[in-house]
Amino acid sequence: MDNDNSQSSNRAHWSSTFGFIMAAAGSAVGLGNLWKFPYLVGQNGGSAFIVIYALLLVFIGVPLVIAEITIGRFGQLNPVGSYGLISPKLKWVGAMGLVTGFILLSFYPVVGGWIIYYLYHSFVSFGENPDYAQIFANYTSNPTYPIITLFIFSVMNYLIVALGVEKGIEKYSKIMMPALLIILLIVTFRTLSLDGSWEGVKFIFHPDFSKVNGKTILVAVGQVFFSLSLGMGAMLTYGSYLSKKDNLFKSSISIPIIDTLVALLATIAIMPAVFAFKFEPTAGPALIFITLPAVFAKMPMGFFISIIFFTLMLFAALTSSISMLEGLVSYITDKGHMKRFGATTLVSIIIFLLGIPCSLSFGLLSHINIFPGKSIFDSMDFIASNILMPFGGIMLAICVGWIWDGGLRYETIIVRNQKGNPDVVTNGYVFNSCLKEITNQGTLNFPFMSAWIFIIKWVAPLVVLAIFIDNL
Numbered sequence: 001m002d003n004d005n006s007q008s009s010n011r012a013h014w015s016s017t018f019g020f021i022m023a024a025a026g027s028a029v030g031l032g033n034l035w036k037f038p039y040l041v042g043q044n045g046g047s048a049f050i051v052i053y054a055l056l057l058v059f060i061g062v063p064l065v066i067a068e069i070t071i072g073r074f075g076q077l078n079p080v081g082s083y084g085l086i087s088p089k090l091k092w093v094g095a096m097g098l099v100t101g102f103i104l105l106s107f108y109p110v111v112g113g114w115i116i117y118y119l120y121h122s123f124v125s126f127g128e129n130p131d132y133a134q135i136f137a138n139y140t141s142n143p144t145y146p147i148i149t150l151f152i153f154s155v156m157n158y159l160i161v162a163l164g165v166e167k168g169i170e171k172y173s174k175i176m177m178p179a180l181l182i183i184l185l186i187v188t189f190r191t192l193s194l195d196g197s198w199e200g201v202k203f204i205f206h207p208d209f210s211k212v213n214g215k216t217i218l219v220a221v222g223q224v225f226f227s228l229s230l231g232m233g234a235m236l237t238y239g240s241y242l243s244k245k246d247n248l249f250k251s252s253i254s255i256p257i258i259d260t261l262v263a264l265l266a267t268i269a270i271m272p273a274v275f276a277f278k279f280e281p282t283a284g285p286a287l288i289f290i291t292l293p294a295v296f297a298k299m300p301m302g303f304f305i306s307i308i309f310f311t312l313m314l315f316a317a318l319t320s321s322i323s324m325l326e327g328l329v330s331y332i333t334d335k336g337h338m339k340r341f342g343a344t345t346l347v348s349i350i351i352f353l354l355g356i357p358c359s360l361s362f363g364l365l366s367h368i369n370i371f372p373g374k375s376i377f378d379s380m381d382f383i384a385s386n387i388l389m390p391f392g393g394i395m396l397a398i399c400v401g402w403i404w405d406g407g408l409r410y411e412t413i414i415v416r417n418q419k420g421n422p423d424v425v426t427n428g429y430v431f432n433s434c435l436k437e438i439t440n441q442g443t444l445n446f447p448f449m450s451a452w453i454f455i456i457k458w459v460a461p462l463v464v465l466a467i468f469i470d471n472l
Contacts, residue, residue: 026319072239097233200272231392
């Protein structure tokens with residue numbers, strides 16, 4: 001018997017559906033929700049963008065989340081093993097997901113380290129130096145301190161995953177995700193109480209359809225796709241820890257809902273504060289590490305808001321990074337080569353070492369460009385986010401829609417009478433392994449099944465292909 005299969009019988013499982021939802025939602029809720037979505041809303045038509053995003057979330061994001069989690073629960077294995085059960089020729093798709101995880105973890109913990117520094121800065125020297133752009137530049141270009149904070153973040157990541165699925169990932173996700181939502185609500189209420197904050201609200205929610213075009217739709221689909229951690233094996237790995245008795249459909253749709261709720265709350269929490277103090281809204285690290293600290297410094301109770309905000313950021317970064325690490329650890333433990341503790345230790349050391357050149361790319365190694373005009377850090381981000389994840393999403397849809405048990409098929413079903421003549425002729429879908437997995441062997445209802453199949457077979461591959469080409 002294949003070693004992967006022998007491992008699936010004693011695989012760890014979530015202790016509750018709530019634990020799975022918190023862990024999987026934590027994987028989806030990351031830094032992109034907090035530093036990219038708010039800016040995209042304002043840049044692409046305000047509430048017009050939100051409506052487009054919501055529609056694409058329902059028609060693209062949710063179907064792909066269901067598909068990836070289904071593969072994981074079916075296989076009860078890591079990405080390589082689960083894709084290999086669909087077809088041995090597909091193991092490379094799972095392996096590509098693991099490579100994506102390694103590349104993401106080469107730079108993601110670097111940013112996690114920055115958050116730790118800013119949390120520390122909020123405690124010890126909040127408001128002392130108003131030039132936050134210079135603070136950020138000095139810190140990231142320093143050859144020592146960012147590596148120390150990278151190490152601290154990596155250790156936190158390591159300790160949670162080393163404790164296991166139930167005692168580590170699930171336990172701490174059930175703490176961090178509710179805490180993240182509570183902190184976000186506190187920041188939102190405080191922001192909306194500022195004089196001038198409603199100008200920011202208008203900026204967010206005023207529908208400007210003149211800014212909506214084909215590019216807007218591609219941007220919205222891209223944000224849906226990357227926000228939900230699709231195409232890198234994280235959702236698949238978490239799905240592999242689901243019990244066969246769990247309602248896969250209901251559990252899956254909860255994840256995009258929570259992810260979108262956090263993105264919207266983050267937008268309401270951040271942009272009104274930026275406008276209240278007449279700062280320019282920006283995207284990416286500049287928003288979180290330059291603009292917002294300057295906003296907090298001017299805000300009444302800014303010291304407190306700064307501390308809880310960067311605590312929120314730390315939780316968001318951790319819940320996402322542990323899902324990436326778990327996919328890699330799962331592969332090693334499923335193969336039987338190492339126990340969890342050894343596998344987590346090995347992978348964490350490799351990731352920390354990969355993170356060092358990414359960290360130094362803002363200082364000592366800033367002259368090195370892997371791609372023209374892109375530092376080591378930016379190149380790793382480009383490879384993972386613009387190439388590997390979209391391609392992984394395309395292959396996810398193709399594997400489920402076209403390859404698994406011959407693909408999802410719509411056929412004429414003929415029911416014959418006792419004489420062998422056609423009695424009733426109807427049309428319906430052949431319940432292959434994929435549909436049986438989603439419906440728990442036909443015991444659960446799968447709402448909107450026909451629409452889901454159409455999206456997985458036709459819509460998702462073409463839309464994600466468009467994103468892939470646009471990114472390149």
